Each structure stands twice: as C-alpha cells, then as structure tokens.
Amino acid sequence: MMRSNLLLSAFGAFAVLAAGSVILPDWAMFLFAMALAKGLVCLGIVGMMRGGLVSFGQGLYYCLGAYTATLVAGSFGVSDIFLLTLLSAGVCLLVGAAFGPLLANYRGIFFAMLSLALSMVLYGSLSKMSFIGGTDGLNIAAPTFLGWAPEGRPLQTALYIYVTALVVIAGTLMRIFFDSEQGLITLATRDNELRVEYLGASVRNVMSYTYVFGAVLGGIGGTIAVLALGHVDPEFAFWTTSGEFVFVAILAGYLSVPAVFVAAIILEMVRSFSNLYFPNTWQLALGIFLLAVIVMLPNGLGSLVRRRKEDAT
Amino acid sequence: MDLVATILVDGLIYAGWLFIVSVGLTLVFGVLNILNIAHGSLYAIGAYASASLVGLYFAAGGDAVPWGSYAALILAAVLVALVLGPLLERGLLRFFYGRDEVLNVLVTYAVFLILEDVMKLIWGVNPYFVYEPYTLLGDVEIGPLFYVGYDFAVIGAAIVVGLAVWLTLNRTKIGKIVLAVIHDSEMSETMGVNVPRIYLGAFMAGAFLAALGGALTAPMISVTPGLGVNVIIVAFAVVIIGGLGSVPGAAIGAVMVGISRAASVHLVPEAELFIIYFVMAIVLLFRPEGLFAKTQARKI
Amino acid sequence: MSQSVLDVRDVQKSFGAVTAAQDISVSVPEGAVYSLIGTNGAGKTTFVNMVTGYIKPDSGSITFGGRNITGLAPRQITRLGIHRSFQIAQLCNELTVEENMLVAGAIHASGRPSFLRSAHDARARERAVATLERFRIAEHRHRLIPELSGGVKKLLDIAMAMAGDTKVMLLDEPTSGVAADEKFPIMDLVIEALRAEGVTVIFVEHDMDIVTRYSERVLAFYDGRIIADDAPDEVLSDADVRRYVTGAPA
Numbered sequence: 001m002m003r004s005n006l007l008l009s010a011f012g013a014f015a016v017l018a019a020g021s022v023i024l025p026d027w028a029m030f031l032f033a034m035a036l037a038k039g040l041v042c043l044g045i046v047g048m049m050r051g052g053l054v055s056f057g058q059g060l061y062y063c064l065g066a067y068t069a070t071l072v073a074g075s076f077g078v079s080d081i082f083l084l085t086l087l088s089a090g091v092c093l094l095v096g097a098a099f100g101p102l103l104a105n106y107r108g109i110f111f112a113m114l115s116l117a118l119s120m121v122l123y124g125s126l127s128k129m130s131f132i133g134g135t136d137g138l139n140i141a142a143p144t145f146l147g148w149a150p151e152g153r154p155l156q157t158a159l160y161i162y163v164t165a166l167v168v169i170a171g172t173l174m175r176i177f178f179d180s181e182q183g184l185i186t187l188a189t190r191d192n193e194l195r196v197e198y199l200g201a202s203v204r205n206v207m208s209y210t211y212v213f214g215a216v217l218g219g220i221g222g223t224i225a226v227l228a229l230g231h232v233d234p235e236f237a238f239w240t241t242s243g244e245f246v247f248v249a250i251l252a253g254y255l256s257v258p259a260v261f262v263a264a265i266i267l268e269m270v271r272s273f274s275n276l277y278f279p280n281t282w283q284l285a286l287g288i289f290l291l292a293v294i295v296m297l298p299n300g301l302g303s304l305v306r307r308r309k310e311d312a313t
Numbered sequence: 314m315d316l317v318a319t320i321l322v323d324g325l326i327y328a329g330w331l332f333i334v335s336v337g338l339t340l341v342f343g344v345l346n347i348l349n350i351a352h353g354s355l356y357a358i359g360a361y362a363s364a365s366l367v368g369l370y371f372a373a374g375g376d377a378v379p380w381g382s383y384a385a386l387i388l389a390a391v392l393v394a395l396v397l398g399p400l401l402e403r404g405l406l407r408f409f410y411g412r413d414e415v416l417n418v419l420v421t422y423a424v425f426l427i428l429e430d431v432m433k434l435i436w437g438v439n440p441y442f443v444y445e446p447y448t449l450l451g452d453v454e455i456g457p458l459f460y461v462g463y464d465f466a467v468i469g470a471a472i473v474v475g476l477a478v479w480l481t482l483n484r485t486k487i488g489k490i491v492l493a494v495i496h497d498s499e500m501s502e503t504m505g506v507n508v509p510r511i512y513l514g515a516f517m518a519g520a521f522l523a524a525l526g527g528a529l530t531a532p533m534i535s536v537t538p539g540l541g542v543n544v545i546i547v548a549f550a551v552v553i554i555g556g557l558g559s560v561p562g563a564a565i566g567a568v569m570v571g572i573s574r575a576a577s578v579h580l581v582p583e584a585e586l587f588i589i590y591f592v593m594a595i596v597l598l599f600r601p602e603g604l605f606a607k608t609q610a611r612k613i
Numbered sequence: 614m615s616q617s618v619l620d621v622r623d624v625q626k627s628f629g630a631v632t633a634a635q636d637i638s639v640s641v642p643e644g645a646v647y648s649l650i651g652t653n654g655a656g657k658t659t660f661v662n663m664v665t666g667y668i669k670p671d672s673g674s675i676t677f678g679g680r681n682i683t684g685l686a687p688r689q690i691t692r693l694g695i696h697r698s699f700q701i702a703q704l705c706n707e708l709t710v711e712e713n714m715l716v717a718g719a720i721h722a723s724g725r726p727s728f729l730r731s732a733h734d735a736r737a738r739e740r741a742v743a744t745l746e747r748f749r750i751a752e753h754r755h756r757l758i759p760e761l762s763g764g765v766k767k768l769l770d771i772a773m774a775m776a777g778d779t780k781v782m783l784l785d786e787p788t789s790g791v792a793a794d795e796k797f798p799i800m801d802l803v804i805e806a807l808r809a810e811g812v813t814v815i816f817v818e819h820d821m822d823i824v825t826r827y828s829e830r831v832l833a834f835y836d837g838r839i840i841a842d843d844a845p846d847e848v849l850s851d852a853d854v855r856r857y858v859t860g861a862p863a
Contacts, residue, residue, distance in 0.1 A: 191705035
C-alpha cells in the first residue's frame with residue numbers, strides 16, 4: 001500500500017470509529033473501548049504470528065501494564081492518562097526487552113508454553129501479594145486528560161476517543177512495519193528461518209523485535225482496560241485471558257491489521273450477548289466458533305479482504 | 314530434619330498426583346504429536362464421573378462394602394475413556410494430524426472450552442463431595458506427623474501407573490509397535506501397522522489416565538467447575554520439564570515439581586504458585602527441549 | 614598464481630563414530646571455480662556446511678581473506694561475503710518469486726534493514742527484478758514457489774544468495790532436481806553470472822560432464838578425506854578416484 005493511501009485510510013478509520021462516540025449508547029461504548037483495548041494486545045500477537053510465533057502468555061503484559069498504571073496512580077497520585085499509558089508502555093518495554101532475547105530462542109509450542117509460564121508466574125506472584133490486593137486486586141480512580149477531569153458520559157467518551165486514537169496510531173505503525181524491510185524479513189522467517197539466516201539476518205533479532213512490540217502493545221491495552229473497568233486483579237495474567245487474546249489473533253489472521261480489531265469486537269459482542277442469554281454456555285459457543293474458524297478460515301478474517309497474491313502485484 | 318522429612322513426604326505425595334495427571338499428556342503427545350489442553354477437561358470429567366458413581370454406589374447400599382467405592386472410582390475413569398476417547402480422537406483430532414503443533418493446541422483449547430460448559434450442563438455448578446474413599450484407609454503416622462493413608466495410596470497408584478505404562482511400552486508387542494509409531498508413523502504404516510488404531514488406543518489410554526487422576530482426586534476435594542483449568546497448566550509444566558513424549562521424563566518432572574512446590578510451601582509460601590513455572594523456565598533455559606527429549610539437527 | 618581467498622587447514626569433524634571430515638586442507642585462489650565430487654556421505658556437504666557455519670569443526674581452522682571464521686554463525690559468515698545455495702532450494706513458499714528476492718534485497722541492500730522503509734518500493738523492486746532477469750527467471754516473478762519447476766527454484770535460490778556482496782559462492786548440487794536438458798543451460802547461466810562478478814565458486818556435483826566442463830580444479834572426497842586435488846582430467850583419471858568415486862573402469 002502507498003504511504004498516502006495508508007494515511008488516508010488511517011484518518012478514515014479514526015473518523016468512523018470516533019463517530020461511534022456520538023452514536024453509541026453507554027454500554028456499547030464501554031464494550032467497544034474494552035474490545036479495542038484488548039485488540040491492541042492481540043495486535044501484538046499478530047505481529048509475532050507474522051514471524052511464526054504464537055504467544056500464549058500475552059496476559060503477562062496486559063496484567064503488567066494494568067498493575068503499573070494502578071500502582072502509579074495509587075502511590076503517586078498520577079491520574080493523567082497519557083502519562084499512565086507512557087509509564088506502563090515503558091515498564092512493559094523493559095520487561096519485554098529482558099525476556100525477548102531469551103524467548104526468541106524457542107519455537108512453536110515451546111515458545112507458546114514458556115510465554116504462558118511467564119504469565120502464570122506473574123499471576124501466581126500477584127495472587128500471593130496481599131499488600132497489593134492479592135487475588136482481590138486493586139481499584140484505580142478515573143483518569144484525567146491533561147488536567148481535564150470529566151465524569152459520566154464525557155469520561156466514557158474521552159476514554160473511547162483516546163483508545164480509538166491509540167488503535168489507529170498503533171494499527172498504522174504496525175502496517176508500516178509489516179510492509180517494511182524488517183517486516184518482510186519477519187514474514188520470511190515464518191516461512192524459512194534457514195534461508196533468512198543464510199541471507200545474513202538474525203532470526204533471533206527478528207523474533208525479539210516482534211516480542212517487544214507485543215509487550216508494549218500488551219501494556220497499553222492493559223492500561224486502557226483497567227481505566228475502563230476501574231479495577232484490576234491477577235486474572236489479567238491468567239492463561240485463559242491469554243487464551244482469549246490468541247483466539248482473537250487466530251480469528252483475525254496475520255494478513256490484515258483492521259481484522260484484528262474487527263475480531264476483538266466480534267468476540268466482545270459474542271461474549272456480552274452470550275452472558276445475557278446463555279450464561280452457562282458461552283464458552284461452549286466460543287469453542288465451537290474457534291473450531292469453525294480453524295477449519296474454515298485458517299488464515300483468519302484478514303484472508304477475506306487481503307489475498308496474498310493480490311498483495312504482490 | 315523434620316522439615317526436610319515433611320517436605321519430602323509432601324513433595325512425593327504431590328509428585329504422585331502430578332505424575333498420574335501428566336503421564337497421559339506426554340503419552341498422547343508422543344504418539345499423536347498433539348499437546349492436549351482438553352486433558353485438563355478429561356481430568357475434571359473424571360472427577361465428576363467418579364463423584365457421581367461413588368455417590369450412586371453408596372446410595373445403592375454400598376456402605377456394607379465401602380471398599381467397593383474404589384472400584385467405582387476406577388470404573389468412572391474407564392467410562393470416561395471409553396466414551397470421550399473415541400469421540401474426540403475419531404470425531405475431531407484425526408482431521409488435524411500432521412498440522413502445525415500450535416494450531417493443534419488451539420484445536421484442543423476449543424475442545425477444552427466446549428467441555429467446560431458441557432460439564433456445567435451435566436453436573437450443574439454446585440460442588441460435589443465424596444469423602445468416604447478418602448477416610449477408608451485411616452491415618453499413617455510418620456514420626457511426629459500424621460498423614461491420611463489415602464494420600465499414600467496416590468503415591469502407590471502413581472507407581473503402579475508408571476510401571477504399567479513403562480512395561481506396556483517396553484515389554485509387550487503392542488508397546489513396541491507404539492514406540493515404532495512414535496519414532497516414525499509413516500514408516501510404521503508401510504510396515505503394516507494399523508496406525509489409526511494405535512492413535513485411537515494411545516488417546517484412550519491418555520484419556521483414561523487423565524480421568525483416573527481426576528477420579529482419584531475427587532474424594533480429596535470438592536468437585537467444582539473450573540477444576541481442569543489449573544491442572545492442565547501444571548501438567549504442561551511437568552511434561553515440558555521432562556521432555557515432551559517421554560514417560561521417564563514425566564516421572565522426573567513430577568518429582569522435581571512436587572518437591573520444589575512442597576519446599577516452597579514450607580519455606581517461602583509466597584512462591585507456591587509460581588515455583589512450578591520457575592523450575593520449568595530454569596530447565597528450559599539449559600535444556601531447551603526438556604530433560605529427556607531427543608534433539609535432532611535438521612539435514613540440509 | 615593469485616592469492617588464496619579461502620583457506621581450510623587440518624579440519625576434523627566426526628558425528629559419533631562417523632568421521633565426516635578428516636585432515637581436510639584446501640586453499641582456493643580468488644576467482645577460481647572448484648568442484649567437489651564424491652559418493653553420498655563422502656563429506657562434500659559437510660565441507661560446505663563447515664565453511665558456511667552450519668556445523669562447527671571439531672578442530673582445524675577456516676580462514677577467509679586472512680580472517681579466521683572458524684565457528685562463526687551462518688549469518689556472520691554470510692555477512693562477510695561467503696554465500697551458499699542448497700541441495701534442496703531454501704525458499705519462502707508462501708511468498709512469490711519477486712517477494713523472495715525482495716527479502717534478500719531487504720537484508721542486503723541497505724546495511725541495516727529498516728522498520729520504516731518499505732520493502733516493496735519502486736527502487737527495491739527494480740533491483741529485485743534486475744537480479745531475476747540476470748538469472749532469466751523474471752517472467753515467473755508473480756508466481757508462488759510451489760508452482761515452480763526444479764530448475765527455476767534452483768536459480769532463485771542462487772539469485773537470492775547473490776543479492777549481497779558475494780565474494781565466495783558455495784553451490785551444493787546446483788543441478789540436482791533439475792531436468793536433464795536444463796542442466797547445462799542452468800550451469801552456463803550461473804557460472805557466467807558468477808564469473809562476471811569475479812566471484813570464487815565451489816560447487817558440489819555428481820555429473821562428471823558438468824565437473825569437467827565448468828571447474829578448473831576438482832577435489833575428490835572419500836570417507837571424509839580428500840583423496841585427490843588437481844585439474845579435472847588428472848583427478849578423473851586417478852586410480853583411487855575411479856575406484857571410489859566415479860566407478861569408471863580403470
């Protein structure tokens with residue numbers, strides 16, 4: 001895609017999404033904000049999927065970001081959403097940069113299970129730390145926006161617009177990365193690591209980069225989620241939370257960026273409708289849905305709009 | 314000194330339980346090359362089925378011969394394997410053989426999600442208690458400490474299971490065939506081995522072991538929804554430490570995890586939940602494919 | 614005689630009980646075309662794998678342009694200018710021919726691959742297509758790898774290896790998996806392209822007609838050792854080579 005077209009579609013996407021703040025009822029705006037926040041986490045997984053890795057432990061950064069924001073807000077009285085996001089992203093960047101090069105030596109289920117184990121370590125530790133709430137978790141106050149402290153509908157709207165802006169920025173940057181030299185090398189790594197090494201590139205670096213991107217996106221997603229919910233608990237890092245992120249990533253596929261957010265919104269809608277009408281069978285519905293996606297859309301929703309061959313011409 | 318003994322005994326009891334729930338997982342991976350998240354669901358269904366059967370047993374006048382409840386526990390595991398084994402393997406998993414390992418993890422994750430709700434539909438959301446088999450064996454005194462006899466029976470069961478699996482694989486004809494299939498299923502097929510039947514048999518054996526783990530655990534706990542969620546993650550850690558597909562590996566992994574957890578419970582209780590993954594991360598750091606995995610370089 | 618660019622000294626390698634390389638010493642002058650012959654398992658691919666870093670020798674040294682490269686990783690050796698092709702072409706099957714070439718370009722063209730610069734921009738494509746044209750496979754550029762013939766795959770494999778600043782090229786059986794009538798045209802094309810850039814070439818080959826036609830010097834491998842190292846005619850008439858390698862009547 002040409003750069004100018006990309007910018008145009010980014011503005012278009014932002015306009016459409018932002019229009020939601022006028023049209024959507026409160027409950028739907030909350031649902032969309034949560035879906036988009038989780039979509040950011042899933043976008044990180046999709047980035048790794050471009051390189052052939054699937055992280056089953058993205059809850060680690062989702063949780064880490066949420067706790068960072070909550071603890072900073074609680075201890076230092078920081079309530080500015082920009083600052084909180086930046087700090088969470090920074091912490092996740094550091095942690096991701098520490099683990100990335102280690103995990104980058106692993107492939108397939110070993111990578112999946114190790115990343116899962118790391119998230120469970122965080123889950124286990126947080127559950128036992130009673131001084132920060134243990135399994136009950138912590139509450140966080142409503143955010144402010146550069147000094148502005150909205151309440152009620154304006155707060156909801158501001159949060160929604162904020163996540164929308166982040167989604168568009170992150171999505172645009174991700175697309176630029178996908179199309180870049182490093183992005184193409186990542187895609188080649190998914191296909192044939194040996195070839196990439198024998199062309200002189202470091203597969204380990206490729207994997208580390210995508211891992212760190214995923215960590216930062218996970219942290220930002222977690223920050224938005226905790227601000228929307230007002231509460232965080234160790235379940236943010238539990239493996240079933242990560243499982244849902246993987247679900248969205250698989251539903252979206254690795255070909256298209258917007259598909260990630262569409263998939264995240266679909267999942268949140270299915271969840272809230274199931275909760276309403278079939279509270280005891282929503283996992284069943286989810287499981288069948290997942291199987292159907294794997295069988296019928298192995299490359300995800302993205303493959304409906306973006307075929308590889310057309311991509312090339 | 315007492316502390317060391319306590320840690321060892323607690324650790325071994327936990328290890329026995331861990332081995333029973335993990336050995337089936339590693340066996341299924343070895344043969345089918347599928348890391349089965351639904352193993353946790355089979356464990357939970359085993360627990361529910363045994364709670365129901367033991368309950369039925371005592372309701373039907375089993376008090377006269379309380380030992381019969383042990384037969385009911387095992388029967389429950391057999392039933393789970395007979396019903397769900399073929400259903401899952403023939404009905405679903407066989408269509409995914411040879412596909413990407415991570416994709417197959419997702420397939421079994423879907424099965425896990427489905428079974429979680431199926432259990433709620435069958436058994437409801439209220440807890441089940443079947444304490445009778447747990448108290449039957451009385452207490453065991455070791456020095457100044459008392460243990461419930463049933464806990465030791467779990468270690469015994471683990472040893473029996475381990476020996477049975479090992480002897481079947483290494484000392485019987487069918488076991489040799491299974492090992493051949495693990496080594497190279499295509500080659501075995503051309504040698505006249507009925508590979509689909511071996512796959513089905515291995516999966517049913519794995520399902521039985523998962524359900525047996527649940528059935529043996531049911532008397533020790535209250536059986537509630539969400540039982541399988543934690544078990545599967547611990548079992549993953551054990552089989553990954555030991556090397557995927559290795560039965561001795563699962564035994565060593567179970568003992569390592571069991572002892573470290575017991576040590577942590579007594580020494581650093583805050584670390585109880587993460588010690589398991591910590592051990593796993595350390596092992597993988599030094600042996601990227603686990604302790605007993607065979608590594609092979611790719612030929613180019 | 615020109616200066617040697619690649620020096621292999623007393624290299625040993627064994628896998629368990631199997632000796633894959635024993636006292637291997639070779640020195641290859643710059644710009645030369647060498648071929649390696651020998652039966653399967655004689656140690657030819659092990660030689661290529663050691664020089665390019667896929668396996669590390671147990672002992673001995675490999676120097677390239679005066680620099681010791683023994684035990685370096687493949688990507689480091691590649692970065693220095695020693696490139697290789699594979700017995701089975703190593704390509705990205707989900708990508709098109711042109712995209713495969715763009716991958717090679719993305720890695721080599723700009724020193725450090727960028728996170729921002731498009732890998733598909735007009736300049737990158739021009740360069741990719743130019744290389745494809747040099748190897749006469751540009752017409753296939755929009756096709757996916759599994760649709761290609763063996764010969765086109767081999768050429769693409771070599772073309773990708775040529776995207777960087779190649780000083781030495783090791784070709785592992787460039788004509789295996791290639792239709793019989795394509796073998797000579799492909800070798801003509803490849804050797805001409807490599808010579809045009811002054812690249813030193815070492816190729817593994819089973820076909821003695823190709824060996825005699827394209828190489829200046831032949832190394833005959835048997836049982837992990839080099840049993841002959843000379844001009845093609847000399848090597849092919851050597852009694853040991855006839856007995857152990859070519860099977861031709863003495």
